[in-house]
Amino acid sequence: MRPFTYERPADVRSAVAAAAGRPDAAYLGGGTNLVDLMRLGVATPRTLVDVTRISSRAIEETGGGLLIGAGVRNGDLAADPLVRRAQPLLARAVLEGASGQIRNMATVAGNLLQRTRCPYFQDVTKPCNKRLPGSGCPARTGDHRNLAILGHSEHCVATHPSDMAVALAALDALVHVEGPGGARTVPMPGLHRLPGDEPDRDTVLAPGELITAVEVPHLPFAARSRYRKVRDRASFAFAVVSVAAALDVAGGVVRDCRIALGGVAHAPWRAEAAEAALRGAAATPEEFARAADAELARSSPLPRNAFKAPLLRNVLVRTLTDLAEPAGFAESEPVETP
Amino acid sequence: MKTEARPSVGAALERVEGVEKVTGRARYAYENFPDELAYAVPVQATVARGTVLAADVDAVVRLPGVIAAVWHGNAPRLAPADNAELAVLQSDRVSYRGQYVAVVVAETLQCAREAARLLRIDYDAEPHDVELRADHPEMYRPDRVNAGYPADTELGDPDAALAAAPVLVDATYRTPAEHNNPMEPHATVAVWSGDGLTLHDSTQGVSALRETIAPLFGMPPENVRVISPHVGGGFGSKGAALPPVVLAALAAKHAGRPVKLAVTRQQMFAVTGYRTPTIQRVRLGADTGGRLTAIVHEAFEQSSRLREFAEQTTTPTRVMYAAPDRRTAHRLVRLDVPTPAWMRAPGEAPGMFALESAMDELAVACGIDPVELRIRNEPAAEPESGLPFSSRNLVACLREGARRFGWAGRDPTPAARTRGRMLVGTGVAASTYPVYRRPSRASARCDPDDRFTVRIAAADIGTGARTILTQVAADALRVTPDRVRVEVGDTALPAASLAGGSAGTASWGTAVVRACEALLEELDRRGGDVPAEGLEATADTAEEVGEQPEYARHAFGAQFAEVGVDLDTGEARVLRLLGVFAAGRIVNPVTARSQFVGGMTMGMSMALLEESVMDHEFGDYLNHDLAQYHVPTAMDLPDVQAYWIEEDDPHLNPLGAKGIGEIGIVGTAAAVANAVHHATGVRVRDLPIRLDKLVR
Ligand SMILES: Cc1cc2nc3c(=O)[nH]c(=O)nc-3n(C[C@H](O)[C@H](O)[C@H](O)COP(=O)(O)OP(=O)(O)OC[C@H]3O[C@@H](n4cnc5c(N)ncnc54)[C@H](O)[C@@H]3O)c2cc1C
Numbered sequence A: 001m002r003p004f005t006y007e008r009p010a011d012v013r014s015a016v017a018a019a020a021g022r023p024d025a026a027y028l029g030g031g032t033n034l035v036d037l038m039r040l041g042v043a044t045p046r047t048l049v050d051v052t053r054i055s056s057r058a059i060e061e062t063g064g065g066l067l068i069g070a071g072v073r074n075g076d077l078a079a080d081p082l083v084r085r086a087q088p089l090l091a092r093a094v095l096e097g098a099s100g101q102i103r104n105m106a107t108v109a110g111n112l113l114q115r116t117r118c119p120y121f122q123d124v125t126k127p128c129n130k131r132l133p134g135s136g137c138p139a140r141t142g143d144h145r146n147l148a149i150l151g152h153s154e155h156c157v158a159t160h161p162s163d164m165a166v167a168l169a170a171l172d173a174l175v176h177v178e179g180p181g182g183a184r185t186v187p188m189p190g191l192h193r194l195p196g197d198e199p200d201r202d203t204v205l206a207p208g209e210l211i212t213a214v215e216v217p218h219l220p221f222a223a224r225s226r227y228r229k230v231r232d233r234a235s236f237a238f239a240v241v242s243v244a245a246a247l248d249v250a251g252g253v254v255r256d257c258r259i260a261l262g263g264v265a266h267a268p269w270r271a272e273a274a275e276a277a278l279r280g281a282a283a284t285p286e287e288f289a290r291a292a293d294a295e296l297a298r299s300s301p302l303p304r305n306a307f308k309a310p311l312l313r314n315v316l317v318r319t320l321t322d323l324a325e326p327a328g329f330a331e332s333e334p335v336e337t338p
Numbered sequence B: 001m002k003t004e005a006r007p008s009v010g011a012a013l014e015r016v017e018g019v020e021k022v023t024g025r026a027r028y029a030y031e032n033f034p035d036e037l038a039y040a041v042p043v044q045a046t047v048a049r050g051t052v053l054a055a056d057v058d059a060v061v062r063l064p065g066v067i068a069a070v071w072h073g074n075a076p077r078l079a080p081a082d083n084a085e086l087a088v089l090q091s092d093r094v095s096y097r098g099q100y101v102a103v104v105v106a107e108t109l110q111c112a113r114e115a116a117r118l119l120r121i122d123y124d125a126e127p128h129d130v131e132l133r134a135d136h137p138e139m140y141r142p143d144r145v146n147a148g149y150p151a152d153t154e155l156g157d158p159d160a161a162l163a164a165a166p167v168l169v170d171a172t173y174r175t176p177a178e179h180n181n182p183m184e185p186h187a188t189v190a191v192w193s194g195d196g197l198t199l200h201d202s203t204q205g206v207s208a209l210r211e212t213i214a215p216l217f218g219m220p221p222e223n224v225r226v227i228s229p230h231v232g233g234g235f236g237s238k239g240a241a242l243p244p245v246v247l248a249a250l251a252a253k254h255a256g257r258p259v260k261l262a263v264t265r266q267q268m269f270a271v272t273g274y275r276t277p278t279i280q281r282v283r284l285g286a287d288t289g290g291r292l293t294a295i296v297h298e299a300f301e302q303s304s305r306l307r308e309f310a311e312q313t314t315t316p317t318r319v320m321y322a323a324p325d326r327r328t329a330h331r332l333v334r335l336d337v338p339t340p341a342w343m344r345a346p347g348e349a350p351g352m353f354a355l356e357s358a359m360d361e362l363a364v365a366c367g368i369d370p371v372e373l374r375i376r377n378e379p380a381a382e383p384e385s386g387l388p389f390s391s392r393n394l395v396a397c398l399r400e401g402a403r404r405f406g407w408a409g410r411d412p413t414p415a416a417r418t419r420g421r422m423l424v425g426t427g428v429a430a431s432t433y434p435v436y437r438r439p440s441r442a443s444a445r446c447d448p449d450d451r452f453t454v455r456i457a458a459a460d461i462g463t464g465a466r467t468i469l470t471q472v473a474a475d476a477l478r479v480t481p482d483r484v485r486v487e488v489g490d491t492a493l494p495a496a497s498l499a500g501g502s503a504g505t506a507s508w509g510t511a512v513v514r515a516c517e518a519l520l521e522e523l524d525r526r527g528g529d530v531p532a533e534g535l536e537a538t539a540d541t542a543e544e545v546g547e548q549p550e551y552a553r554h555a556f557g558a559q560f561a562e563v564g565v566d567l568d569t570g571e572a573r574v575l576r577l578l579g580v581f582a583a584g585r586i587v588n589p590v591t592a593r594s595q596f597v598g599g600m601t602m603g604m605s606m607a608l609l610e611e612s613v614m615d616h617e618f619g620d621y622l623n624h625d626l627a628q629y630h631v632p633t634a635m636d637l638p639d640v641q642a643y644w645i646e647e648d649d650p651h652l653n654p655l656g657a658k659g660i661g662e663i664g665i666v667g668t669a670a671a672v673a674n675a676v677h678h679a680t681g682v683r684v685r686d687l688p689i690r691l692d693k694l695v696r
C-alpha cells in the first residue's frame, strides 16, 4: 500500500488549512468509499484529513428548515424523528442506500461526494477518463448497463450512485462549504457537475473545500413525497434508476412538484422539463406520462441501457400517480430498515 | 465395554465444532502464523493473450521489506503437469487476463502489495477472442466431459422422430458465466523444511491436493503435508488444485521463507475457476398427450487455452424422461478466457435449467399441467442405459411438493394474477443428481478410557461432514456420539476422496463404517479388552466401491416457486420456494436442511442475480467484487422450505444415503423462470432474469 499521512485537525479552520494548497490531500469521512478506492489504487491521497470528529453530528431545526451536520451518520439521519417527520423523502432515500453497517459508518458529506460505481473507474488496469483524464472511456462501447442516459458526454457516461443526493436535489438543499477562500453555500442540484470534457471533476467544489452541513428548506407538501428505488437485488444494491418526487395537488390540479432522478446521470438529475410540464396540469396518469416524456426527450440512451428510458417513464408515472391518490402517499412514511 | 445406544443417524446432532467456530477458535488456513512468515502478493496479467517480455524484478527487490520477486525468468522449475494451469510462472505465455505472471514476497502484506503494484511488466499483446458463440469455427467435440461421461449419446433416430412429432418445442437457452463466492476466499500458508512441504490450505480435499502438488515439485506425496481442518465454503472452487496454492509453494521455495498467500475476492474472478457460460438448444417432440417421443439436448461451452474443462451439461437429460429417440451432445471452444471449473452441480445446474424450462414450454404447448406432464414421462428404467434405478421417487416428490405448495387448481393462464402492483405466478421443475461414491480410507481407535477416535482425511467445508461422520461412527460402534471424536482435514490421517460430487457422506461414511466394524471385530476377538496403548483398526473401501453392482443411482427432487414481478419496473422477486427431495436416508435433518436450502438459494440466485460479465475489449470478468456480482440478501428469499421423502435404498452404501450437497441448486432456476413466465407471459431463456428483460 502507498504511504500516506493521517491528520486529525482540532477544528474546521485547521482542517481547511491542512488541506489547502495540497491537491493530494483528501478529507476522510466514514471511509466507506474513500478507503475502498485507496485499496483499489483508484484514490491515492498523500494526506488524509480525518474530519469525523470536527464535523457536526447535529440535526437542528432552523427557521426555514433543517440543518444537518456534515458528520451525521447516514443511519442516524434516516432514524432521526425530526427528519422522518419533516422530510420523509430524505429519510426514505437514505434508508434505501447501502446496508445497515455501511449506513452506520457513512457520513452525509461522504455520501454526497462518493464516486461513481462505473466498473472501469474502479479498475486501475483499464483506461478511464474520470480516473486518468485523456485515457478514454471504455464504458461507452463496453458495459454501460448501469450508466447514464441523460446529460452524458462522449468523454464519460458515468452515473452518480447516491440515493440521498437524489432526495436532496429534489428538496432544493443547500450545501454549506468552508474553503480556503471562506464559507459559501452551493445549491442542490448544482453541487454535482455533468461530465462535459472534464469528467475527472465530479462536483463544483474547489480543491480543499470542506462540506460542513446540508440545509434542507421546509417543503410545505413534504408529506406527499416518495422515494422509489428500482434495483436488481431486493436490498444492498445501487439504483438502476430512482425517483424522488413530491407533489402538491389541489382540486385535481398540480400546483407544485419536485422531481429528481437517480441512476441516470453524472449528477442527481432534477427533472426540470417534467416539473414544468406538470405545474398547472391535471393530476392524471396521462399528464404524468406526458411530463415523463418531456424529460425523456432529453435522454440519449446507449445500446445496453436503452431499457432505462421505458423503466424511468413507468416509475415516474407510477410514483406520481400514487402520490396523487390521497390513499397512496400514506405508504411513503419511512418504514423499518430493509 | 460396548454399549447399545439409540441410533444417532437421523438425529439432529448439533454441529460438533459449532462452539469452536462461533467463538473464533476454529483456525482457518489464513490464521496460521509460522515463525519467519513472509507475505506473497501475486501480479496478474493485464493482457488477455500474449507473452511476457520482461519483468523488472530487480527494481522491486531493492524496495525496503521486499524479499523476493519471482516471474518465469527466475522461478523454480516445476515438473510438467497434466493441467497446464498449474505450470505457474513456467513460461512467458499469457493465456488469459488475470493469469498470475509474477509474485512478490515481502516482510509485510502492505509492503508486498505495494511492490506488486510497482512491478513493471512488459507484454507483447496479441488480439484475443473471449466470446462464446455456438457457431464458433473452433467448436469441437471433447472426448469426454467432466466426471468422465461421453460427450455425445444417441438412441434411435431423433431427427426423424422430431420431424414426425405432433408437438415440437425447439428453444435455445443461455446461462452466463458464474463464479463461486464462498465466504472464505482461497488462502495458503506454505512452509518448507528441508525437502518437506507443509501447506495450510483452504481445500475440499487434502489427499487430492497432496497428490497433485507433490509431483509438481518432484517429490513423493509423503513429503507433502496438507492441513485444512476448517474451510469457509468452496462449492467446488476448492476441489482441484489451483494456481494460488502452487504459487504459494513456489514463492516459499524461492524465498526460503514460509509464505502466506491470500487470494483476494477480485482475483477469484480470474484464478479460481467458474461455471462456463452455456448455450443450449433443446428440442422436444411429443404426442398431443404430452408423451415425449424425442429429446435432443445440445450444449455449447467454453474452456481456456490451458485446460480442457468440459462441463457435463446435458448429462441429466440422459436420466430424466422416457423417450425412444434421443440425443445429447457437448461442444467446446477454447478461448482466451480463465479456466472454468466446478461450481455446485456442474452440468446438472445449467443443463436442468434448459431441460426443465423446455418441459414447461411443452406443458404450455400441450395444455397439460406441468406436474402431470413430468409424471407422464416417468421412465421405467434409466432411459439411455436401460439400467434399473436403485430407487427413483421423482413422482412422489412432485406430488408431495404440489400438496405442500398448494399447486392443485392452478390456473395455467399466464399474466392473469396480480397482487398489488405485482404480477404473480407459480412454476415447477424437477431436479436430479447422481449418486457417486469414491474409495476412501479411515481408521477407528479405542482408548482405555472408552473413547473412540475416527480419523479420515475428509473435508468439512461448512457442510457438517465432521458432525455426520460422528453420527455414522457412533452407530457403527454402537455408542453415543459424545464418545466419538472425528478428525478430518489433514493428510496425516488416512487418505480420503475430496468433498465433491455430493459424494462425501457416501464415500467417507462407507470407510468410517468399515473401520468401526473392523475395530469392533478386533475388540470382540479380545473379549472387549482395550490394551493400555489403545486399539486401532483401518479400512480401505477401494475394493467395495469398485465392485458395486450396476444400478442407475440418482437422487431426485421437485422445486416449486412463486414469483412476483413488478408491473412497472419488471423487478422479479421470489416470494416462496419449496423443494421436496428423495435422497436416500437423511443422516442429520439440520445439516441436510442447510444443504437443501442453501442449494435452492443458490439456484434462485442463478435465476435472478448471478452473472459474470465478460468484458470483450479487455477479456476479463468485469464485475469482480461482491458489490457488482450479486448474490442474494435475506430479503431476496423471504420464504424457502425444504422437505424430503425418506428412501430405503439397499443398493447404495452402508448408510443408505445419497448426496444432498448439490441437488438443491438443480432445477431451482427453471422453477423460478417458469414462474416468471406464468406471472408475466414472458419466457426468459437467458439467465439471469433481470428487470431489463421484463420491463415494458
Ligand atoms: C457495498 C456498498 C454498497 C453501497 N450501496 C449504496 C447505495 O445503494 N446507495 C447509496 O447511496 N450509497 C451506497 N453506498 C455508498 C455509501 O453510501 C458511501 O460509501 C458513503 O455514503 C460514503 O460516506 P463516507 O462518510 O464513508 O465517505 P468517505 O468514504 O469517507 O468519503 C467519500 C468522499 O467524500 C469526501 N469527503 C468526506 N467528508 C467530506 C467533507 N466533510 N467535505 C468534503 N469532502 C468530504 C472524501 O474525501 C471522499 O472523496 C454503498 C457503498 C458500498 C461499499
Ligand code: SF4
Binding pocket: A116, A118, A119, A120, A121, A127, A128, A129, A130, A131, A136, A137, A138, A139, A140, A147, A155, A156, A157, A158, A199
Ligand atoms: S463512464 Fe466515466 S467513469 Fe466510466 S469509464 Fe467512462 S470515463 Fe470512466
